[in-house]
Amino acid sequence: MEREYLIQKWLDHSLNAEELEAFKKLEDYDALQLLNRNLQKFKAPEFDKKQSLDFITKNLKPKKHNNWNIKWIRIAAILVISIGSFWYFNKNNNTTINTLASQKTNIDLPDNSNVILNSASNLSYNEKTWYTNRKVNLDGEAFFKVAKGSSFDVKTEKGIVTVLGTQFNVKQRNNYFEVVCYQGLVGVTYMQQPQLQLKPGESFLVIDGKTIKKEVQNKLQPAWITNKSPFKSIPYKHVLSEFERQYNVRFITKGVDLKQLFTGNFTHDNFEIALKSITLPLHLTYSKKNNTITLKRE
Structure with missing residues (x-):
């Protein structure tokens, strides 16, 4: 030849x-x-x-x-x-969107799928190859409304979420991974484990490497979209981290058990009320200097 x-x-x-x-x-x-x-x-x-x-x-x-x-x-x-x-x-055809602390943004993808990106988050996708490979990379938290079509993947550090025309929320933070399905069917592949399918109202949550079972919820969208962060039996350190992202502040704790479980919520549009909401139930006092908040046990 x-x-x-x-x-x-x-x-x-x-x-x-x-x-x-x-x-x-x-x-x-x-x-x-x-x-x-x-x-x-x-x-x-x-x-x-x-x-x-x-x-x-x-x-x-x-x-x-x-x-x-x-x-x-x-x-x-x-x-x-x-x-x-x-x-x-x-x-260089990658499109990247970043949000700062206390900032949220609305994103329309090429196929009219919609993403609402929470504070201190990062989302990227390739616009050139979008119609042959609907995939986004997420670091942070986002709520998705996916247009019908081919497979749609959300890739995070801890797992991949695969859907076909649905609404769901993905939260990927430090030692915190959560997927909540609001409509349709969601497939979650976490750390090479077999895929788990979620129906509307079902969720998958892993905190500090431990899988947490949650009750089925009957909601249409995550609470953070309406400027509220709710928690149910969540380690306090994750509550403080979310507060830092929403208000662009930094916490210093003295004598505070960051592993204790917290149930409650805080609003994103009133700093004083929000701070009292996460400190009074645990009998903590606080002082603020510039963007640093010091928490102490009473």
Whole structure:
């Protein structure tokens, strides 16, 4: 078989078994494999056309009077440049939305799916590949209203949430992972465990590595959308963390048991009432200096 024919099929990843064996017998096989391994390590933001061409020229030195090797160098250079350009522009088609502390925002995705992003959260997706791969990356908390269509994935550090046209809330914070289904059916894959399916009103909650069972809820949306954060038997440290995100403050605690369970809520639009709501039930006193709040046991 002709070299050019085999090389072209190798570039297209379309070699059959017989052609693959013939391809392995080419005198340039080792050099081609070296090129392929280096392409796998390629990083788009560091892409340098001249450096890539120099690398190919150095590792595929043409033999005298061998026009095919010269032709291959040109093909390989074009290949590297093409792949680098594709990865670079594909990477830069990512859309990223960040919210600051005490900020929320509404996001319309390309297919008219809607996301409400909670405070101190980050969401990103690839607009160019959206209609073939509906996937978002989430760090923080968000409420989703997903338009019907192909599979829709929410990827977080701790797990992946997969849905087909539904409404759900995902919260991924430090040692806190929660998914609540409000409409439709939600599949949750947590830390490589078998997928768990949630029906409307059902939830999946893991705090500090421990799975917490919650009662079925009959609600249409999470409370934080209406500026309220409710808690039921939640370690106090997570209550303080949520308060910090909603009011852009920092807590210092003295003699406070951060593992004690808290049941209650606080509002997002009245600082004094909110602070009293999370301190009075536990008999804590507080003092505030700038954006730092010190809590003490009475």
